Amino acid sequence: MANISIGVVGAGLIGRKHIMKIREHPDFDLVGIADVNSEGVSAQYPGVPVLRDYREMLDVARPQAVIIASPNQIHAEIGIECARRGVDFLMEKPVTDTLAAASALLGEVRRNNVRTLVGHHRRHHEQVKAVRRYIHDNVIGNLVGVSAIWAAYKPDKYFEIAPWRTQPGGGPILINLIHEIDFLRYTTGEIVAVSATSSNRQRNFPVEDTAGALMEFEGGCIGTFFASDSAVSPWTTEQGVGEAAEFPFSGESSYRFIGSQGSLEFPSLVHWSQADGDQNWNKPVISQRLFASFVDPYVAQLDHFRDVVCGTEQSLQTVEDGARTLIATLAVAEAAQTANRIDLRERYEAVAAGSHSNTTRKAS
Incomplete structure (x- = not known):
C-alpha cells in the first residue's frame, strides 16, 4: 500500500508535535506545511515545502489528508476548504x-x-479504552455517578506570555x-443537561479560576x-x-466511577x-487493580487516522461528535454565568441539522 501524503496547517506547539509524529510514522509522507x-x-524542516497560505499549500502539495492545528477561529474555514477539495482531515480540538x-x-x-x-487524543489512551469497556460491560453494574477533579496551579508566567x-x-x-467533557462523553455516555457555578476570587481576573459543574x-x-x-x-x-x-507524574486517580455493584x-x-x-453496606469493600498497557496517544491517534483515511475503520470522533463536546463545554460556561440548568438535546439537534444561530458564544 502506498503511503498517505499528508500536510499540516499550523506549526505551533501542537502542530510541531504532529509533524514529529508524522515524520516518524512509516505510513505517511509529509508533503507540505x-x-x-x-x-x-x-x-x-528543510526539504519540506512550507507556505504561508494554507490554500497555496493545498494547491502545491496536493495532500491526500491534512492535520489542522491552526488557531481555533479558523478551524472551520480550513476544514471547509479541505472538504470542498475532497481532502480528509484530522482537526485539533475544539x-x-x-x-x-x-x-x-x-x-x-x-x-x-x-x-x-x-x-481529542485521550480517546486513544489504552487506560481510557479500558475504563470505557469496563463501564459498558457492566463490570461495576449500572453506572450511578461519576466524580472528577482537575486542579493544578498555573504559574504567573502562563498569564504573562498570553494575557x-x-x-x-x-x-x-x-x-x-473541554478535554474532560469529551472523556466523560466517550466513557460514560451522552451529557444531556448541565448546571454550574464559578468563582474568580483567587486571582480576581475577569475570567473564572475555579468552577463546579453538575452533569446529567x-x-x-x-x-x-x-x-x-x-x-x-x-x-x-x-x-x-x-x-x-x-x-510531573503523580499516578493518582482524578476520576471515580460509581456503580450499583462496585466502583472504578x-x-x-x-x-x-x-x-x-x-451489595450491603455492612460488608467490606475490597480492591483489585486492573491492567491496561500504555501507548503514546498521538501515535495511536495517527494510526487510527491512517485507517480512517484508508476506509478500513470508522472515525472514533467525527466532526459532528466533536461539535457535541463543544456544545456541552460551552453550556458549562453559560450555566456558570446564568445560574440556569441547560438542556443540551435541542442544541445537539440544531447543530446536526445545520441550523444553529450565528450568535452562539465562542470557545477559546
Whole structure:
C-alpha cells in the first residue's frame, strides 16, 4: 500500500508535535506545511515545502489528508476548504470556535463525503479504552455517578506570555474542561443537561479560576466536576496518566466511577467491589487493580487516522461528535454565568441539522 501524503496547517506547539509524529510514522509522507511564519518553519524542516497560505499549500502539495492545528477561529474555514477539495482531515480540538461554524463545517463535510477525525487524543489512551469497556460491560453494574477533579496551579508566567488567558474564555472551563467533557462523553455516555457555578476570587481576573459543574447523562447517571487552575493537587488526567513531560507524574486517580455493584478509579483502574456480589453496606469493600498497557496517544491517534483515511475503520470522533463536546463545554460556561440548568438535546439537534444561530458564544 502506498503511503498517505499528508500536510499540516499550523506549526505551533501542537502542530510541531504532529509533524514529529508524522515524520516518524512509516505510513505517511509529509508533503507540505502551512504557517504564517513560513521562513522560520522552513528552517526547522528543510526539504519540506512550507507556505504561508494554507490554500497555496493545498494547491502545491496536493495532500491526500491534512492535520489542522491552526488557531481555533479558523478551524472551520480550513476544514471547509479541505472538504470542498475532497481532502480528509484530522482537526485539533475544539472542532470550531462557535456552534454556527460547526454547523457550516458539518454541512460541507457531508456534501463532499470526506473523512474526519477530531483530535481529542485521550480517546486513544489504552487506560481510557479500558475504563470505557469496563463501564459498558457492566463490570461495576449500572453506572450511578461519576466524580472528577482537575486542579493544578498555573504559574504567573502562563498569564504573562498570553494575557488573553486572563479574559473571559481563557479560564479552566474552556481551556481544560473541554478535554474532560469529551472523556466523560466517550466513557460514560451522552451529557444531556448541565448546571454550574464559578468563582474568580483567587486571582480576581475577569475570567473564572475555579468552577463546579453538575452533569446529567442520558442513562440516568449524575456527574460532578471540580475544575481549578489556582489550586495545588496531584489530581489531573495529565499527572495521573503521565501523558506529557511538562506535567510531573503523580499516578493518582482524578476520576471515580460509581456503580450499583462496585466502583472504578481512573487512571489507576482500581476496581472496588464486595465479595460474592453481596451489595450491603455492612460488608467490606475490597480492591483489585486492573491492567491496561500504555501507548503514546498521538501515535495511536495517527494510526487510527491512517485507517480512517484508508476506509478500513470508522472515525472514533467525527466532526459532528466533536461539535457535541463543544456544545456541552460551552453550556458549562453559560450555566456558570446564568445560574440556569441547560438542556443540551435541542442544541445537539440544531447543530446536526445545520441550523444553529450565528450568535452562539465562542470557545477559546
